[in-house]
Amino acid sequence: MTNQSTTAIVLRTVDFSETSLIVTLLTKDLGRISALAKGARRLKGPFEGSLDLLSVCAITLIDKPGDTLDLLTESKLRRRFRGAQRSMERLYAGYYIAEMLRLLVDDDDPHRELFDMTLSAMGMIDGEGDVARTLLAFDAQCLRLLGHAPATRRCTVCGRDAERSRRRASFSLVGGGVVCENCRPSQSHLMTASWDALDALRELASDPESPPSTAEENADNPSQPPPTSFPIGRLFPAMT
Ligand SMILES: [Zn+2]
Known part of the structure; x- marks a missing residue:
């Protein structure tokens, strides 16, 4: 003891x-x-x-x-969390964060970055932050920090970059990411997602400590538009 x-x-x-x-x-x-x-x-x-x-x-x-x-x-x-004194929306956002952490995190497995990120998200919800955007960023950052971030560029079957020949991407619910055109016929449990949504998800889940990914990820394909940019720094000021 x-x-x-x-x-x-x-x-x-x-x-x-x-x-x-x-x-x-x-x-x-x-x-x-x-x-x-x-x-x-x-x-x-x-x-x-x-x-x-x-x-x-x-x-x-x-x-x-x-x-x-x-x-x-x-x-x-x-x-003290004061969401209940602000609005029902902020109160329920607090409940959501508590329940997500209780269900996603294992016992006795420290994640200091996740702890700090949670404090920042709670500060936004308890303060003047946009609740919906804060929860979206919280969810995406949780997935990254716990190793569950979806693959949004490379095929989860063969590992090659998934080409954008179709308007919407094929997304494997089993593999947790996009599937390229070659691998698509052999896969089941696929859904489709817009490339814009996947770009936004990648930005939300990106490491705020790393340099912006836009230049690096588009360097090999300059014809692609830059990913939709989300102001993570504004959502979680403590993380910048
Ligand atoms: Zn593939």
């Missing part, structure tokens, strides 16, 4: 007893964890009302071995 301190976002709380909660947290250093918070339901409990949904807290916990729940021993509120 070891004591660990880190920063956490509250993703879910479930009543465990008349006085205690089980909390699911996305932490900066430990990934997603579940922990028992004894006394958290008492009016004057040890956590001072810090364990509300999407609150950002500085926590200390005792890391229990095996499948035993970790024990939360301290939680200090750093920032």
Whole structure:
């Protein structure tokens, strides 16, 4: 058993007893964890009302071995999510982010970049950010950071660049990306997607720390128009 301190976002709380909660947290250093918070339901409990949904807290916990729940021993509120006081749209956007993270992230698998990106997205939703655009960028960045980003240029079967001879791309639901004309007849579970939508998705899911991809990706095919540009820097200022 070891004591660990880190920063956490509250993703879910479930009543465990008349006085205690089980909390699911996305932490900066430990990934997603579940922990028992004894006394958290008492009016004057040890956590001072810090364990509300999407609150950002500085926590200390005792890391229990095996499948035993970790024990939360301290939680200090750093920032409370105030979407409910702004609008139903911002509140539900917050719920959406919490649920996506709870379902997509594995236990004890730290993703510091994902944690920082989530804080930025929550700041936009809690502030004056455009909710729909923020959620789109959040989804796309989640896919990239967790290794699920769709292939939007290269065929998922043969690996060659998928030519744009048709107005819409063939997209493999099984392969998670585009399929070229040669490979298309042999594939099942295909849908079509517009190239503009795929370009926009690639931009939204691109690494904000990397140089813009437009020049590099069009260098070998100057006849193609540049991908639709989305202002990721404006969506997530903290990431630029
Ligand atoms: Zn192919």
